[in-house]
Each structure stands twice: as C-alpha cells, then as structure tokens.
Amino acid sequence: MELAGRIGGATLDALAYVGGLTRLGARAGYFALVAPFRGRALRLDRAVHQAMAVGVGALPILSLISFFIGLILALQGAYELKKFGALNFVASAVAITMTRELGPLITAVVVIGRSGSAFAAEIGTMKVTEEIDALETMALDPVQFLVTPKFLAMALMLPCLTTWADTMGVLGGALFGVTGAGFSFTGYMHATLSALFLRDIFGGLIKSVMFGVTITAVGCYEGFRTGAGAEEVGRSTTAAVVTSIFLVILVDLVFTSLFYFVETR
C-alpha cells in the first residue's frame, strides 16, 4: 500500500514537473509567436546574442567529439562487418547512425553541458540576487526577457549544430574508411551520400529542434525553481543537466518510435 502511494506520489511529481515545463514553454512561445502581433516587440538582439553563445561557442568541442564518435562508429562497425566481408558498408553504417541518431544526441549532450547548465545557473543566480524580482518591478516579464530569446536561439542553433556534427562524424568515419577499409576519400563520400535519404537527415533535425526546446525548458525551469542561497544554484545546475539528459533520451525514444512506424508502414 505504501509502495503504491509512493509510486503515485512520484508519478504526480513527475507530471507536475512536465506541467511546469509546458507552462514555461507555452509562455515563452506566446511571447515569441503571439505577443509581437499584440504590440509587444520581439527583441531579436537578445536571441542573436544567445545564439552566438549557444552555437558558435560550441563548435570546437562539438567538432572534436563528433569526429571521434564517427571514427569510433566506423571501427565498431568494421569489427562486425568484416566477418561478413562487408567492410564497404562501413560508410553507410556511419552515415545513417550519425544523421538519424548520434548527431542529434551528441549535439544535445554537448549543449546540455554548455548551455542548459548555464541557463539554470544564470537564472538561478538572478533569482538569488533578486534580479528576477527587479525585472518584475520594472514591468519586464522575466519569461519574455530571459526565456524567449533562449528558446529562439536553441530551436535555431540545435539543427545547425546537428548538421555540423553529422558532417564531422562522417569525416571521422572517412578517416577509418580511407586508412583502414580501402576507400578513397571521394569514394567514401559517394558511398555516404548514396546511403542517405533526405528523411534520415530531416528526421534527425526535427529531433534536434525538440531537444533544443526540451533543454531550454528544463534549464530555465530549474533556474526559476532555485531557492534562497548560493548552494541552491549548484543544485539547480546539476538538476538541469541530469533532468535534461533524461528528458532528451525520452523525447528521442518517442520520436524515433514515431519515425519507425511512419517510415515502415
């Protein structure tokens, strides 16, 4: 009985959390999509500023990681493919895995570490130092001022970063393809392109937009949930990272299943 109560309580907490995320996302969406037509100007400069921080700042580390992941994929794939004498399939294996799954996912993880945590820390610190209250007393909506630009920046930058990560992953795979599997560089690229369908790439990009929205919602929501005191900011930041990773995987699962049933019908 007590167990049932606990499961029920945890379920309710989880639902309340998702409800909170949805409310925050809806409010930020209102300020991005509806409010500009009701006389509230949408300030794109803040979104551009965020996009630079989220996107351009992440490029070096994202390039390196996705290049390595592409290389690892090629090596792992080759280990199995070799047994069947199908080493020339390594290019398509890397291409499909990167674009459909790992490109979006690695990008999301890097962005969670760099930006999701930073959102929580920024808003959390502002909460602790009463800056959020100050915004409100100045008749500036904290969601409009702080959250909407982050949503716009993330929804725009995640697909861009994902495209970049896909490319770097393919290049990583090419390194093995050329040095270990007897491909020429152009041959590897040709094999990659002929293996890919547009829907593989678009599916990954749609997922990456959803990841961006999820990461922003969690980071900002955790920031706003910060209680009093500096140690609370640390708690929010950690919670933002852990929850974002979990929810991104969950969203990934939902969309991957969706695509599976749509594509195989």
Place this chain on the structure above:
Amino acid sequence: MNTSERDAEIPESNAREAIIVARDLRVNYGEREVLHGISFEVQRGETLVILGGSGSGKSTLLRSLVGLERPSGGEILVKGKDLAHAKLAEVEEVRKKMGMSFQGGALFGSMTVGENVALPLREHTALEDSTIQIMVRLKLELVGLAGFEHYVPSQLSGGMKKRAAVARAMAMDPEILFFDEPSAGLDPIIAAGIDNLILKLRKAFDITMVVVTHELASAFLIADRMVLIDKGNIVTIGTPAELKASEHPRVKQFLNRVAEPEVEGELNYLQMLTDDR
C-alpha cells in the same frame, strides 16, 4: 495605541490622496501565515518607514506592496489598482510608475551600470539612444555616481551599488519609490550618505517613499510616519514623535533595543528566525 484604534482613526475618504491602500492583507508561505491581516494607507508624497525585527514580516509586506507576493487574503490597491487581480497590462502600467531599490542592489551583473539604468527606458519608451544616454547620465549624477556608466556592478562597492540601484529605480521618474533595507550592510558613514540621498530625492521630486528598515537612526531621520511590524501584525502606526512617546511595551522594547526577556522567549525568537525565509 494598537492596530484597531489606529484603524478607527483613519477615515474612509481622506483629505489627502492615499496612493497605496492595504486592507486586511494576509500573506502565506505554504501553510504558514506570515502577515495576519494588515491595514494601512500611504499618502501621496509622504515617506513611510516600515520598522520591524528580523522575521517580523516587514520584507514580506514590502514585497506584497510591489506585487512580488500574492496575498492570500485582503487586498492592496496601488494607485487604485488591485495588483493581485488586475490584468497584466494594468499591473505593468502601475509598475512603470513605481521604482524599487533592492537590498543588495539587484543590478544586472551582465550589464554596465549605465545599461542597467537605461534598461527600463529602452524597454518602455521610444526614446532615441542619445536621449537615453543623457537621461542615464542625469540619473547617475542625481545619486552621485556621475562617470560610472561604464563600470560593471561587480566593480562597485556596496554603497555605490545601492546608489546605482536607486538611479535605476528613478529611471522612469516614478511616483512611488520603495527601498528594501537601504542601509543594511553599510558602514555608518556610507549609510548616512544613503539617508541623505533619500532626503534629497524626497525634497527634489516630492516622491512617495516606502522604506523598510531596522536601522532606528535612519528611520527617525527620514520618516514622516512609521509602521512597527511584529510577528506579522502592525503594532503601531504614527509619526516619529508619536512612536517615541508610545507606552506600548513592544514599541518601547524595539526603540530602546531591549533583548527578549526570557531564555525561552529568545529561543522561540531564534526558532522563528530560522523558520522565516
């Protein structure tokens, strides 16, 4: 003089205009009620000081007045608008006429002092950037921070941060200015400087001010009227002279800085402090 006697003395319609009216204001933190039905008015142009010990509910009262806490009962009318129930657009209109100086300044750390002061002007007016720059310079001059536009808040001392916060609160030429603990954490000389600044603003602009503090010297210097809050209730409201002459034991205890008499009482008091946020 207790709350009910004082309430009886405030007639329903005043000769002077009440710019803020609190009626039977109650605020809860979760289950716990921290303000137990507070009623008072702030007249246009006066400086009202809210006095009280730590955990008395005075900061909560201030936060309710500016609409940062939602009352669980009663109402607050600022310029005739009920902040808790009015439409967002109406609340924002009222808020543009209010300025608030927070305890730690609450300046935006990612912006310079000048950008902090310019922010409400940029967001709420259609002024040209050059005009805004001039206004920022004027406001900073007003608080004695001329030439500090390009400093970031972390480069300022505690007293300068508070001055910058006042400049930002004054940016939209407010009718009401709220101060949360203006002299807390400052040395006596800097604190006296902030008091003088408040007096100067009062004299120059005829602004209504609501100041929360526990610094007695500062309170008696700047107040037209004072409210003493204790454990979420109003102990008394009156002019500084009336408070000094009061025979109310709690007022005397607070003004003469007498410690809580019994150990048990003190423990309860400490318990209350730790309970409070």
